[in-house]
Amino acid sequence: MRFKKTWGMGLTVMLAAGMLAGCGSNNNGGTPAPAETPATSTNTANAPTEKGNDPVTLKWALWDWEATAYYEPLIKAYTEANPHVTIEYVDLGSTDYMTMLSTQLSGGADLDVLTIKDIPGYANLVKQNHLEPLNGYIGDSGIDKAAYGGTVEQIQVNDEVYALPFRSDFWLIYYNKDLFDKAGVPYPTNDMTFDQYEEIARSVTSGSGAEKVYGAHHHTWRSAVQLFGILDGQHSVVDGNYDFLKPTYERALKMQDDGIIMDYATLKTSSTHYSGVFYNNSVATLNMGSWFIATQIEKVKSGESAAVNWGIVKYPHPDGVEPGTTLGTITSLAVNQKSAKKEAALDFLKFVTGDEGAAVIASTGTIPAIKNAEVLDSIASIDGFPTDENSKEALNTFKTYLEMPIHEKSADIEVILNENHDNIMTKNTSIDQGLADMNKRVELVLSN
Amino acid sequence: MQTETKPVTQKAGKPWLSKGIRDHLVAYSFIAPNFIGFALFTLVPMIFAVILAFVKWDGSNPMNFVGIDNFIRLVKDTTFHKALWNTVVYTVGVVPLTMACALGLAILLNQKLFGRNFMRTAFFFPYVASLVAVAAVWNFIFSPTMGPLNNLLHLLTGIPIEDLPRWAADKDWAMFTVVLFTVWKNMGYYMVIYLAGLQGVNPELYEAAELDGAGGWKRFVNVTIPQLAPTTFFVLMILVINSFKVYDIFINLFAGADNQLNDSTRVLVYQIYNTAFRSLDYGYANAMAIVLFLIVMGITIIQFRGEKRYGQ
Numbered sequence: 001m002r003f004k005k006t007w008g009m010g011l012t013v014m015l016a017a018g019m020l021a022g023c024g025s026n027n028n029g030g031t032p033a034p035a036e037t038p039a040t041s042t043n044t045a046n047a048p049t050e051k052g053n054d055p056v057t058l059k060w061a062l063w064d065w066e067a068t069a070y071y072e073p074l075i076k077a078y079t080e081a082n083p084h085v086t087i088e089y090v091d092l093g094s095t096d097y098m099t100m101l102s103t104q105l106s107g108g109a110d111l112d113v114l115t116i117k118d119i120p121g122y123a124n125l126v127k128q129n130h131l132e133p134l135n136g137y138i139g140d141s142g143i144d145k146a147a148y149g150g151t152v153e154q155i156q157v158n159d160e161v162y163a164l165p166f167r168s169d170f171w172l173i174y175y176n177k178d179l180f181d182k183a184g185v186p187y188p189t190n191d192m193t194f195d196q197y198e199e200i201a202r203s204v205t206s207g208s209g210a211e212k213v214y215g216a217h218h219h220t221w222r223s224a225v226q227l228f229g230i231l232d233g234q235h236s237v238v239d240g241n242y243d244f245l246k247p248t249y250e251r252a253l254k255m256q257d258d259g260i261i262m263d264y265a266t267l268k269t270s271s272t273h274y275s276g277v278f279y280n281n282s283v284a285t286l287n288m289g290s291w292f293i294a295t296q297i298e299k300v301k302s303g304e305s306a307a308v309n310w311g312i313v314k315y316p317h318p319d320g321v322e323p324g325t326t327l328g329t330i331t332s333l334a335v336n337q338k339s340a341k342k343e344a345a346l347d348f349l350k351f352v353t354g355d356e357g358a359a360v361i362a363s364t365g366t367i368p369a370i371k372n373a374e375v376l377d378s379i380a381s382i383d384g385f386p387t388d389e390n391s392k393e394a395l396n397t398f399k400t401y402l403e404m405p406i407h408e409k410s411a412d413i414e415v416i417l418n419e420n421h422d423n424i425m426t427k428n429t430s431i432d433q434g435l436a437d438m439n440k441r442v443e444l445v446l447s448n
Numbered sequence: 449m450q451t452e453t454k455p456v457t458q459k460a461g462k463p464w465l466s467k468g469i470r471d472h473l474v475a476y477s478f479i480a481p482n483f484i485g486f487a488l489f490t491l492v493p494m495i496f497a498v499i500l501a502f503v504k505w506d507g508s509n510p511m512n513f514v515g516i517d518n519f520i521r522l523v524k525d526t527t528f529h530k531a532l533w534n535t536v537v538y539t540v541g542v543v544p545l546t547m548a549c550a551l552g553l554a555i556l557l558n559q560k561l562f563g564r565n566f567m568r569t570a571f572f573f574p575y576v577a578s579l580v581a582v583a584a585v586w587n588f589i590f591s592p593t594m595g596p597l598n599n600l601l602h603l604l605t606g607i608p609i610e611d612l613p614r615w616a617a618d619k620d621w622a623m624f625t626v627v628l629f630t631v632w633k634n635m636g637y638y639m640v641i642y643l644a645g646l647q648g649v650n651p652e653l654y655e656a657a658e659l660d661g662a663g664g665w666k667r668f669v670n671v672t673i674p675q676l677a678p679t680t681f682f683v684l685m686i687l688v689i690n691s692f693k694v695y696d697i698f699i700n701l702f703a704g705a706d707n708q709l710n711d712s713t714r715v716l717v718y719q720i721y722n723t724a725f726r727s728l729d730y731g732y733a734n735a736m737a738i739v740l741f742l743i744v745m746g747i748t749i750i751q752f753r754g755e756k757r758y759g760q
Binding site: 095096099102103106124127128129130210220221263265266267268269270271273411412415418419422423426427428429441 | 506507508509527584587588590591592593594614616617618619701702703704705706707708709710711712722725726727728
């Protein structure tokens with residue numbers, strides 16, 4: 001018995017110790033962590049361009065590795081020039097990516113390079129002090145901010161910038177030429193007002209049941225509907241008053257009631273992806289970001305997209321506004337402030353967001369942040385890009401408004417706007433009530 | 449045990465620790481592994497959560513103590529009220545319906561029926577099946593225009609498809625749809641619990657009731673129901689707790705690709721998630737979580753009292 005007791009005690013201690021040890025090794029967060037090599041010390045950040053030959057492994061947080069064409073070429077191009085660097089990716093998934101990233105960083109995950117997907121998430125990370133300020137590095141390493149066409153200034157927070165854009169997407173109208181031919185309706189043009197856009201969508205709508213062709217397609221994102229309202233340049237979605245959105249929602253709901261666009265709630269509960277309905281010839285036009293160009297080209301080649309005759313035109317605009325006025329989204333790279341390999345991470349960031357990175361990104365049909373005539377030519381000359389002149393011309397923008405401008409409270413505002421967008425489109429509330437709720441709650445957020 | 453402890457006694461003759469304390473220590477040492485785990489992963493976070501409800505914190509910057517401000521905000525927050533209301537409606541819909549269906553099935557499948565085991569498996573299957581997969585199938589079946597359900601209803605009743613309920617996509621039918629889904633998905637599990645309860649009922653009681661001239665219904669009311677009372681209380685408690693904690697079912701049925709619920713489908717746990725991780729308002733989110741905790745605890749206490757009074 002005495003033996004048993006001692007044995008029992010021993011076992012207990014062992015179990016307890018095992019538990020503590022297990023807890024200790026859990027601290028690496030959710031990422032598969034190979035043995036860490038703190039090769040570069042953060043204190044040597046001032047030694048420029050000294051590419052030490054100690055091997056470095058950088059961890060890059062991103063989403064949709066499989067579905068994105070340029071990640072792999074970028075890594076390949078960089079590691080060929082810098083053989084001592086290994087880049088591992090951590091795919092946090094597309095849904096709620098920025099929420100995942102912020103949670104990972106708060107938990108101390110050892111990520112080095114961070115992809116920034118949207119502005120509200122970026123504003124949150126800045127507030128949480130997760131991002132390395134870049135002004136100093138930009139000055140030291142001679143990066144030319146002007147090359148980014150004003151996008152760097154758009155993500156400045158209190159005169160400091162915490163990320164550099166590598167993609168700058170803007171919204172376009174995609175259309176299915178075959179469906180227009182069949183309906184005998186002339187193709188959309190590069191200069192359409194909202195009224196003309198709606199008229200075209202109405203005239204190309206036809207059929208019913210499985211044969212139905214919808215004239216337009218508004219995806220369930222808030223941006224796809226609500227932001228028609230900001231294109232006149234008079235308002236922004238962080239001002240705190242949303243009455244100006246009324247005509248926009250009236251138009252969208254009317255199109256929905258008349259069967260010109262698919263029903264929002266049905267799209268949502270069936271999780272219908274915007275690409276699917278375009279591929280299978282269910283919609284004649286689609287308002288979507290320029291990121292869809294590369295995917296559509298690829299899917300036509302693979303046979304997945306049956307919309308083989310397609311084109312793009314500039315986004316519709318309000319009366320009296322220059323054509324080419326559209327919405328924009330910036331995708332950028334940042335460095336984790338707590339990274340142990342900042343110097344190497346910054347060098348990679350400089351490569352991806354710079355000219356070399358832009359060339360690699362453009363070669364995959366994606367629009368890089370450094371966007372000049374040369375880059376646009378190279379995109380338009382990709383095999384599979386529509387050959388008509390209008391489609392090429394559509395790549396030239398006049399003015400881009402960010403989907404969400406930078407604001408200290410943009411994440412909170414985004415939540416409120418999304419909720420009310422959903423309520424209005426599913427008719428949980430009337431337009432007036434929804435807008436009043438936005439006014440009331442955003443007001444509260446802004447005054448807090 | 450008593451005689452065995454002798455050899456442990458120290459040379460001096462006096463025990464190092466009194467026997468009582470030693471026995472306790474041994475007992476604690478056996479509990480320790482589990483308790484350390486509980487303390488580390490449950491108790492400490494719970495205490496931390498209570499503290500968090502009284503601060504403003506974004507997860508990174510220093511916390512600010514704000515007293516009961518978070519709770520005052522809750523009182524005025526209409527979005528939170530909506531979420532709370534939806535959760536209550538959902539619970540009221542799910543709990544009685546699941547209990548009735550589970551009990552009915554259990555009684556049916558407790559008879560000597562042809563293919564009984566197959567039927568039991570069939571009803572238990574939805575509980576085992578992956579939520580993501582079955583939710584996708586339901587959304588397909590219930591799809592307003594393309595779904596087989598509405599097309600079937602259209603054939604049977606002749607009502608045009610546009611005028612039939614739009615189920616999950618309709619703000620007025622969404623809650624009904626999710627209640628139906630939950631009952632279907634979970635009743636198999638509670639059926640098994642009821643089956644175990646039924647098999648524990650002494651057959652002599654039925655025999656005695658029969659001799660007294662009790663018919664089928666009377667036997668059910670006077671023997672089955674009272675005998676199943678402990679099972680019923682258990683099922684009720686678990687169901688209520690699970691209904692208040694619901695999240696995954698709503699996300700899978702309604703949230704779409706951007707994980708967004710609206711006024712007719714927003715539930716408490718979603719609201720907590722949204723506040724904590726999207727708005728980075730951990731303090732406020734924890735205040736909501738405390739409210740949820742108090743509600744669940746309150747209901748549990750009432751049920752325990754009820755069980756003591758009526759359960760025997």
